[in-house]
Amino acid sequence: MDLNKELEKLRKIRKEGANKVFSMYLNTDPSDPDQQGGEWKIHLKNGLKNFEQYMEEDGDKEELKNYQQVKQKVEKFVRGNEQNFKKGIVLFATADEEVWFADRVQMPLETEFYWEETPVLDQLSKLSERYPKAGIILVQQNEIKVIDAYLNEIEGTISYELDLDTEDWREKLGPRDGLGTTGKGSTNLQVDNFRDRFEENKHRWYKKIAPKLDKRAKENEWEKIYVVGEADQAKELKNLLNKPVDEVIQKNMLDHEESKIIKEIFG
Structure with a gap:
């Protein structure tokens, strides 16, 4: 509608x-x-x-x-x-x-x-x-999730993950692998190495995904854009988008239920 x-x-x-x-x-x-x-x-x-x-x-x-x-x-x-x-x-x-x-x-x-x-x-x-047509961009290091929202409902979602071997962003279909966290299968050394690499390359990496997000904003006629994530990551991505961002929410919510994310933004 x-x-x-x-x-x-x-x-x-x-x-x-x-x-x-x-x-x-x-x-x-x-x-x-x-x-x-x-x-x-x-x-x-x-x-x-x-x-x-x-x-x-x-x-x-x-x-x-x-x-x-x-x-x-x-x-x-x-x-x-x-x-x-x-x-x-x-x-x-x-x-x-x-x-x-x-x-x-x-x-x-x-x-x-x-x-x-x-x-x-x-x-x-x-x-x-x-409750306008809105894009909610959730960023957490090498993962980004996009929620299309309209009239306080979710119209669609898409997730991207950075392939660290090719340094290209690809659509993410499966569960998280825990990279960059201290989850099962990751050592503290691996985590530290990833964090160092991320800090060195985040501007270049986010610059690669920004055109995909701008294209989605145009195709879905977003009237509002919200970027959600830890302060440095959210602000970095915001500054690389051509489309104006209406609000940056400094919270790590990528793994939260989508209904809770909608409630956080629209009340």
Whole structure:
């Protein structure tokens, strides 16, 4: 989903009379303390019912009919996705089906319902700005991992490892071999030798990988770039990228779970 394109379409929508636009932001986050008992079901039921009661009292039969058609579609979508909820649901709909946008999102939402002439996009616009297309570059000596993130979700990952024999970077497919650490199979002397070699060559080595990272940034249309790693390594790589880096995070997180990395950066 390209949220910016969807927002552009929705901003052009304007209805008149009885055929209004329904907008819904529904918090379904199971980790939210206020959602531990499935409170979203109550919020959804009450939110949908309130509009219906108002229209029944107002006596506008055509508007009520349109709203009830939308309500059925909303309930059907929610039921069909209940077993696969993320943090929330964003939905916009009209009875004539000119507007239908419904998606489960991994972004935190405040539950809101609207029935108006235009879609209410304030919350979605803010989320689009907060969770843009981003590249997260994790660096740890001779290894680099790249995470493509968008709307607080992981869209793809790729890892690179420096071949110390050829001094070329290659895509890494298997588990780590422990080189440069004091792990099993490595002696302290080997580690010391590697560290010395790394310090002597890191500028030249990172200069070789930088074009690959810039190319990925262009192809994936990164709006933000984050470099994560120990201070000297992260700053060295940042200075070699043509694309501007928005933030350097001085933490060694290459081996962390990707969801934890996303949370560290976007909160």
